[in-house]
Every structure is written in C-alpha cells, then in structure tokens.
Amino acid sequence: METEILITGFGGQGIVLTGNILGMAATLYDNRHATMTQSYGPEARGGSCSSQVVISDEPILFPYVENPQVMICMSQAGFQKNCAMLQEGGAMLWDSDLVKPAELSDQWRCYNIPATRFAEEMGNKMMANIVMLGFVAAVCALVDPESLRQAVLESVPPKTRDKNAAAFDRGREYGGEILKGRARQEH
Amino acid sequence: MASKAVLTGTHFMNGDEACAEGALAAGCRFFAGYPITPATEVAERMSRRLPQVGGMYIQMEDEIASMAALLGASWGGKKAMTSTSGPGFSLMMENLGLGIITETPCVVCNVQRGGPSTGLPTLVGQADMMQARWGSHGHYEIIALCPSSPQEMFDFTIRAFNLSERFRLPVLVMADEVVGHMNERVLIPEEGAIEVVERKRPTCAPGQFLPYRPEADGVAPMACFGDGYRIHVTGLTHGENGYPAMEDRAQERMVNSLVNKIKMNRDAIISYETEYLDDAEVVLVAYGISVRSARRALRMGRDRGLRLGLVKLNTVWPFPEEFIRGLAGRVRALIMPEINLGQMVLELERCAGGRCPVRLVGHAGGSIIRPGVILSAVEDIRKEAV
Numbered sequence: 001m002e003t004e005i006l007i008t009g010f011g012g013q014g015i016v017l018t019g020n021i022l023g024m025a026a027t028l029y030d031n032r033h034a035t036m037t038q039s040y041g042p043e044a045r046g047g048s049c050s051s052q053v054v055i056s057d058e059p060i061l062f063p064y065v066e067n068p069q070v071m072i073c074m075s076q077a078g079f080q081k082n083c084a085m086l087q088e089g090g091a092m093l094w095d096s097d098l099v100k101p102a103e104l105s106d107q108w109r110c111y112n113i114p115a116t117r118f119a120e121e122m123g124n125k126m127m128a129n130i131v132m133l134g135f136v137a138a139v140c141a142l143v144d145p146e147s148l149r150q151a152v153l154e155s156v157p158p159k160t161r162d163k164n165a166a167a168f169d170r171g172r173e174y175g176g177e178i179l180k181g182r183a184r185q186e187h
Numbered sequence: 188m189a190s191k192a193v194l195t196g197t198h199f200m201n202g203d204e205a206c207a208e209g210a211l212a213a214g215c216r217f218f219a220g221y222p223i224t225p226a227t228e229v230a231e232r233m234s235r236r237l238p239q240v241g242g243m244y245i246q247m248e249d250e251i252a253s254m255a256a257l258l259g260a261s262w263g264g265k266k267a268m269t270s271t272s273g274p275g276f277s278l279m280m281e282n283l284g285l286g287i288i289t290e291t292p293c294v295v296c297n298v299q300r301g302g303p304s305t306g307l308p309t310l311v312g313q314a315d316m317m318q319a320r321w322g323s324h325g326h327y328e329i330i331a332l333c334p335s336s337p338q339e340m341f342d343f344t345i346r347a348f349n350l351s352e353r354f355r356l357p358v359l360v361m362a363d364e365v366v367g368h369m370n371e372r373v374l375i376p377e378e379g380a381i382e383v384v385e386r387k388r389p390t391c392a393p394g395q396f397l398p399y400r401p402e403a404d405g406v407a408p409m410a411c412f413g414d415g416y417r418i419h420v421t422g423l424t425h426g427e428n429g430y431p432a433m434e435d436r437a438q439e440r441m442v443n444s445l446v447n448k449i450k451m452n453r454d455a456i457i458s459y460e461t462e463y464l465d466d467a468e469v470v471l472v473a474y475g476i477s478v479r480s481a482r483r484a485l486r487m488g489r490d491r492g493l494r495l496g497l498v499k500l501n502t503v504w505p506f507p508e509e510f511i512r513g514l515a516g517r518v519r520a521l522i523m524p525e526i527n528l529g530q531m532v533l534e535l536e537r538c539a540g541g542r543c544p545v546r547l548v549g550h551a552g553g554s555i556i557r558p559g560v561i562l563s564a565v566e567d568i569r570k571e572a573v
Contacts, residue, residue: 019370020199020370023199023370023371024199024370027197027199027371027372028197028198028199028372033371033372034199034370034371034372035369035370035371036199036369036370036371037365037368037369037370038368039309040309041309060371061479061482061483061486062479062480062482062483062555062558063365063369063371063479063555064554064555
C-alpha cells in the first residue's frame with residue numbers, strides 16, 4: 001500500500017527539505033521505501049513549489065503523486081491549486097496564518113497550525129517547516145514520530161539542532177492537544 | 188568519514204548526488220563543469236567532495252571549456268567527468284568529438300530536461316537521445332547508459348567510468364530531471380566490493396610505442412603525459428603514431444578502429460533486463476525514468492489479465508539490435524514509452540524490422556509518462572493486432 005503526500009508552498013520555505021526529511025525518516029529509520037520528487041519553477045525564491053513523497057512497504061514504481069492521502073499546505077496558492085487532488089478520507093494540513101481555505105470538504109480530516117508564527121516566536125521563521133513536521137508526527141501516522149524527529153536532527157545544520165528540535169516538539173505538542181480536544185468533544 | 192571516497196552505507200539521496208558519489212567510487216578525481224538545472228547538484232556535490240579526496244573541481248566559463256578540460260585531465264592521467272543538461276550538452280558536442288577521435292576516457296552525465304534550447308529548465312525530458320548518438324559530427328560509435336533510479340545513478344556512473352577506461356572514449360550517462368532530482372534509498376557498498384577498471388597502459392619500450400595501435404580487443408593502450416612515452420594528441424585524422432595523416436587510407440583505418448572497438452565488444456557493453464517475457468504478447472521497451480512508468484503499467488495490465496512484458500534498457504547505445512530482432516519475431520507488438528515525440532522508437536522499429544508492429548507512447552516533455560496512457564496504447568494495439 002502506497003501513501004502519497006503532497007507538500008506545497010513557495011520557494012524559500014524549505015518545502016523540498018520537508019519532503020526530504022519525511023522520505024529519509026521512512027527509508028533510513030523505518031526501513032520502508034520512499035521517493036521524494038520536487039517541482040519548482042526557474043525562479044529561486046518566492047515561486048510556487050511542491051514536493052511529492054510516496055511511502056510504501058514495497059519498492060515504489062511510479063514516483064509522482066496523483067492521489068494524495070495527505071496534503072500539507074504552506075501557501076494559499078499551493079492550497080488552491082492542489083486541494084481538489086486530496087482523496088476522500090485524506091488529511092489536509094495547513095498553516096493557519098498563510099492559508100485561508102475558502103471551503104473544506106467534509107470528507108477530509110482537517111488540521112491547521114500557525115506554524116510560521118510559532119517559528120517566528122521561537123526566533124526564526126525558517127523553522128516553520130520543522131514545526132509543521134512535528135505537527136505531522138502528531139496527527140498523521142505516516143512514519144514513526146521518533147524516526148521523523150531523528151531525520152530532522154540529521155538534516156539541519158548541527159548548530160541549529162536544539163532550536164529545530166524545540167520547533168519540532170512545539171508542532172508535535174500542538175498537534176497532540178488538537179487530537180485530545182477532538183477526542184473530548186466526541187465523548 | 189567525510190574524507191572517504193566511498194561513503195559505504197544506506198543513504199536517502201537524489202540521483203544527482205548519487206551520480207557524484209558513483210564517480211568518486213569509480214576513482215574520478217577531476218570535475219570541470221558549469222552549473223545548469225537540473226544537473227547542478229552533481230557539480231555542487233563534486234565541488235564539496237573532490238577536495239576531500241585529493242581531487243580537483245573547476246567551475247569553467249562554459250561547457251565548451253568544461254569538455255576540453257576533461258580531455259586534458261584524462262590525458263594527464265586522471266579519471267574525469269562533467270555533468271550538464273540540454274543547452275550545455277549542445278555546447279559539448281564539438282569537444283565530445285575530440286574525445287572520440289583522440290580516444291580519451293571520460294564521463295559526461297546529461298540530466299535531460301525539456302528542449303529545444305532553454306526549454307523547460309526544471310522539468311523532465313528524454314529528447315537528447317539521438318543527439319547522444321549523433322550529436323558530434325563525423326562517424327563514430329558511442330556508449331550511453333540510462334539510469335532509472337538514484338541507485339542506478341550511482342551504479343551506472345561507476346559502469347560508465349569502467350567502460351570509458353576499458354574502451355577509451357567519452358561515455359554518456361543519459362539521465363533525466365526526475366531521476367536526477369528524485370530522492371530514494373541508495374546503497375553504497377564497501378569499497379572492496381566495487382569493481383573499478385583502469386585504462387590499459389603500454390608495456391613496451393618507449394621507442395616502440397604506437398599510441399593508436401589497437402590490440403586484439405580493439406583498444407590501444409594509453410600512455411598519459413609524463414609517463415615517458417612520446418604522444419601526440421590531435422583532432423586531425425592520424426595514423427597509429429598519433430601524427431596527422433591527411434589521406435583516405437588513414438581516415439579509413441582510424442574511423443574503422445573507432446567503430447570496431449565498440450562493435451566487436453557489443454556483448455560486453457550492452458546491458459538490459461527483462462520481466463515477464465516468457466508469456467508476453469505485448470512488450471514494453473523502456474529506458475531511464477520511463478522504465479518506472481512502464482513497470483507500473485505492466486503491473487496494472489497483468490492485474491487485468493493482459494500478458495505484458497518489459498525490456499529495461501540499461502544501455503541505449505549501442506542498441507541491443509540482435510535481441511530486439513529475435514524478440515520482435517515472437518511477440519504481437521512492441522511499445523516504447525519515452526519523453527519525446529519519437530527517438531529511440533525509431534531504432535526499435537529499425538531493429539524489429541517489420542516482424543511486429545512498434546508503437547511510441549510519447550509526449551513533448553515536462554512530466555513523466557502516465558502508466559494509464561501506456562495501458563491505453565496496449566489496448567489499442569491488441570485490437571489492431573487481432
């Protein structure tokens with residue numbers, strides 16, 4: 001069974017790194033298979049970009065994401081362009097300060113987090129993607145959360161490890177609280 | 188660890204990075220190039236890694252100079268490579284020919300994007316396949332490999348170096364944007380488990396050495412500058428002694444020698460893999476990233492009861508002519524998915540020689556072939572063939 005994940009945003013947000021970390025966690029720490037492909041325009045920063053991750057227990061044949069079960073949106077343009085692709089029952093995650101969804105399907109599981117604001121509060125908005133990955137670890141069962149955390153620490157410059165670990169944990173805790181809140185409402 | 192040439196272990200890296208690591212594992216110690224999307228990551232990694240292993244990285248003023256620098260480095264005794272994409276590959280064509288006529292081992296990796304001209308810098312294409320074969324002027328043979336994964340970017344780059352050293356010519360790694368930019372698991376073996384081939388060196392006394400006299404395997408030993416042998420390297424037609432010889436007999440000898448060393452060793456060069464050929468009615472013949480589209484289409488088709496087979500071309504030049512001829516005589520059709528409007532399919536059709544229908548599944552570039560489109564072509568040709 002392949003799980004397809006689409007991560008969208010704009011150049012400079014670390015969208016490709018986010019996909020890379022997810023794939024790395026699945027491949028190197030969970031010993032599964034993953035591909036990560038990227039899509040961007042000729043411009044270096046500010047243009048739309050996306051990364052596409054496929055995770056599976058089997059070797060992956062086709063690396064494009066066409067029917068994602070998980071979508072992570074870090075820009076309004078990325079959300080609008082791609083949201084129709086998300087499968088029924090899929091998980092839609094977005095940065096609540098950057099994306100204002102006009103309408104959301106009731107077939108999706110929806111989760112949002114002010115990832116960029118949290119990252120700014122922690123001293124560097126470049127860590128928004130890491131906050132988001134922590135959030136992913138909490139609300140989606142894509143990879144082992146500890147594998148993901150390990151992959152984050154391996155992927156960031158050594159001097160920034162502590163800050164990135166804190167950013168990851170912040171996103172993970174926020175996600176955990178959301179899940180707890182929803183569980184309470186259901187009971 | 189960082190100073191090791193062979194990064195033994197499991198990695199999650201992209202194809203461009205894997206290409207660079209394959210080069211280092213094969214003994215490459217010189218890279219000259221000019222960054223270009225989607226091949227930049229090869230150069231970027233080489234610029235960091237080569238100084239760690241005592242090698243040299245030069246960012247050149249353009250791709251013409253890059254190719255020239257490779258040839259010089261190779262004659263200086265180093266294993267040398269460059270990486271580029273369409274526009275740079277076009278600029279390299281003249282000096283690629285110089286590499287062929289001077290029988291200079293080196294490796295060129297072309298991470299193909301959409302063309303012509305600047306085209307689609309960040310999006311995939313497979314439309315330089317005929318340029319790879321005939322892009323430089325004059326008559327010659329070439330070797331080109333097509334990796335379909337980051338792992339094969341590593342493995343095939345090593346093989347490209349080995350073939351270039353063994354047969355003394357520039358060898359092309361014809362990758363593409365998706366293979367280059369895709370991250371996937373790459374296993375790098377222990378250094379001792381990697382087969383590395385070195386060019387033949389002369390063993391005779393310097394006074395008896397003829398730098399372009401082929402031995403029984405069709406390949407002449409190579410003396411490099413500083414080895415103590417008298418050598419002359421020219422792009423003019425030359426005799427076995429390396430000096431210009433402006434006459435038709437010398438041209439006949441030299442060009443035949445360039446062609447024969449590849450033709451007589453075809454079996455050692457050509458590499459392909461097959462899947463489900465035993466009962467296959469329709470066979471997909473694919474190379475590079477299109478192998479993965481084909482393999483997905485094959486699984487989908489088999490699930491629906493279609494008897495599909497797959498031929499995965501690891502080398503595209505020289506083309507496996509005899510194998511395809513035999514195959515065409517026992518299947519209902521051959522289909523080639525490729526990201527162009529018909530290049531390698533022409534060679535497939537030529538080799539099939541009318542024994543079965545041959546169809547292209549192609550488009551002009553920008554994305555990889557959708558498996559569903561391949562399956563539609565299979566359905567269409569099955570209807571026709573009934």
